[in-house]
Amino acid sequence: MPYAMGNEQFAQGDYMPYYMAVPPPGMYPAVGGEPVVYGPGYVGVPQGHWNSNHNERHKSERRSSSSMDSTRSAQSWRPGDGNGGKRTKADKSFAGKSAVSCMVGLYIQDMAFAQYEKVFQEPIYECLVLERQHDEAVGKDASFSTEFGSAKSMLKHAINVDDALQKISPDMIRQIALDYDGSKLLQKILSSTGPTVAEALFSILSDTIMNVSIDVYGNYVVQCLMRSKSDTVVRELGDIVVQKALPLSLNFYGCRVMQAAIRLLPSEYVASICDAIEPFAIHCLQSQNANHVVNAILELPETQRPPKAVNIHASICKHALSIATHKYAFKVLQTALGSDISISVSKQTVDRIKQALYELSYDEFGNYLLQYMIESNCYGSRGTVIEFISRAPLLTLACNKYGSNVLEKSLLHSTSQQSDVIVLQLLHQCRQAGPVDQILANVTSNKYGNYVMQRILAVSSLSTRQIISSYLLNHMDFLMSSKYGRHITRHLQQTAGTMYG
Numbered sequence: 001m002p003y004a005m006g007n008e009q010f011a012q013g014d015y016m017p018y019y020m021a022v023p024p025p026g027m028y029p030a031v032g033g034e035p036v037v038y039g040p041g042y043v044g045v046p047q048g049h050w051n052s053n054h055n056e057r058h059k060s061e062r063r064s065s066s067s068m069d070s071t072r073s074a075q076s077w078r079p080g081d082g083n084g085g086k087r088t089k090a091d092k093s094f095a096g097k098s099a100v101s102c103m104v105g106l107y108i109q110d111m112a113f114a115q116y117e118k119v120f121q122e123p124i125y126e127c128l129v130l131e132r133q134h135d136e137a138v139g140k141d142a143s144f145s146t147e148f149g150s151a152k153s154m155l156k157h158a159i160n161v162d163d164a165l166q167k168i169s170p171d172m173i174r175q176i177a178l179d180y181d182g183s184k185l186l187q188k189i190l191s192s193t194g195p196t197v198a199e200a201l202f203s204i205l206s207d208t209i210m211n212v213s214i215d216v217y218g219n220y221v222v223q224c225l226m227r228s229k230s231d232t233v234v235r236e237l238g239d240i241v242v243q244k245a246l247p248l249s250l251n252f253y254g255c256r257v258m259q260a261a262i263r264l265l266p267s268e269y270v271a272s273i274c275d276a277i278e279p280f281a282i283h284c285l286q287s288q289n290a291n292h293v294v295n296a297i298l299e300l301p302e303t304q305r306p307p308k309a310v311n312i313h314a315s316i317c318k319h320a321l322s323i324a325t326h327k328y329a330f331k332v333l334q335t336a337l338g339s340d341i342s343i344s345v346s347k348q349t350v351d352r353i354k355q356a357l358y359e360l361s362y363d364e365f366g367n368y369l370l371q372y373m374i375e376s377n378c379y380g381s382r383g384t385v386i387e388f389i390s391r392a393p394l395l396t397l398a399c400n401k402y403g404s405n406v407l408e409k410s411l412l413h414s415t416s417q418q419s420d421v422i423v424l425q426l427l428h429q430c431r432q433a434g435p436v437d438q439i440l441a442n443v444t445s446n447k448y449g450n451y452v453m454q455r456i457l458a459v460s461s462l463s464t465r466q467i468i469s470s471y472l473l474n475h476m477d478f479l480m481s482s483k484y485g486r487h488i489t490r491h492l493q494q495t496a497g498t499m500y501g
Helices: 052-064 066-075 089-110 118-139 146-156 161-167 170-177 180-192 195-213 218-227 231-243 245-250 254-264 267-285 290-298 309-318 329-338 343-361 366-376 382-391 394-398 403-413 416-433 436-444 449-459 462-481 485-500
Strands: 003-005 008-010
Touching: 118 195, 118 245, 146 161, 146 170, 146 180, 161 195, 170 180, 170 195, 180 195, 180 218, 195 218, 195 231, 218 231, 218 254, 231 245, 231 254, 231 267, 245 254, 245 267, 245 290, 254 267, 254 290, 267 290, 267 309, 290 309, 290 329, 309 329, 309 343, 329 343, 329 366, 343 366, 343 382, 366 382, 366 403, 382 403, 382 416, 394 403, 394 416, 394 436, 394 449, 403 416, 403 449, 416 436, 416 449, 416 462, 436 449, 436 462, 436 485, 449 462, 449 485, 462 485
Parallel strands: none
Antiparallel strands: 003 008
16 A cells, blocks of 8 residues: 655555554454554544554453563562662653653554564664663662761772772672762862873773663763773773664663764774664664764764765655654754755755745754754745745644744744745735634733734834734734733733824
């Protein structure tokens, strides 16, 4: 069955937008046997589109799915286990980080694809294993012991840091790296000492460097080690980061280490990281964390850009319309369109986006792409979007949560002639819908429409403002009593003073 959005065609098995996805296994339309293609903006399955029996069947299949084994094993640990019910730092870390990252395992069932490549489940599983190992290590909390305090004090006041590191046990140094104050102390030491201290500290942390990298405080220590002037540390850290590029990218704190690696490590390591990310670039965009790593690759200047960045850029542009409506990926698409990696590909992508302006303007995340195109005038797209807005159903757009943002941005960046065209088209549509003054008052009292009307009065010409005000002044009492309409009364009073003063 062919799928299309704008002029973008999708064949069976291709990457699909989340709102056009083929139903997961076990779910079929209530009528007929063809997959239902439902409209943009819907996450999951719209109520009434699927037979409830198939819904229940799919839920049971998901519970028993082997692809959930890794998530289930990660969730089997609960804060306080094995510690007499007391909350430790591991508990807080689990609640603040790992619970979020465990959802990465869930999204292989819930994301845009009808089927997720099995090979990408491996780094997801590895990420979850790393997080569990980290939480178990942090569970051995020594932050309140006398020995721990003495070790931190020794490091803080040490004249010779090398000697202090040798006197303190390696386990204690690792705990210091995972501590709030301890992490700050190690960062300060690394920034004020030479490469020998960095090498000594890395030799202690090397066995547990992954645990440190995905820690809320430890990741900063790893970033400081990357900035050290020790070639040995940078080289060994680079080898580790390249080997674990995907699992680190999927982690909440590990992705920060990956971004630092892309900025700080030598070009050969950055190229290797890009090689590891490139086959899964579209998959990484779906991750709350890994999308930042892809974004960091695209932001590299031309002199530092690895060769595979071109492939990543091409993949993103190929699936631009799908990516534009994803809650994490849409930001990376903006970076891709704004980069100079391949101008010809970016221009073609903008041309395809222009064919789907209506769908994107009403989408929760797609509207941000249109705002970006208006604001940056990406490849001369501002005029096209504003022209589309002037011909769109403005009454609906103005009162829509997402469409009103696009309309307001269009008014803000349009010329006085363009804004007047939009306003006159709005008045024409009001006349077709009913009494102009009543329709305008309803829009002005709307939760989102009132911002559009405020913008109209702020940017349009004096004659246009006077026309709008003459209609709204007839409903001043209604607007004053309205929760949102009263925001505009001050503008109306100022315009009325200009008209009659």
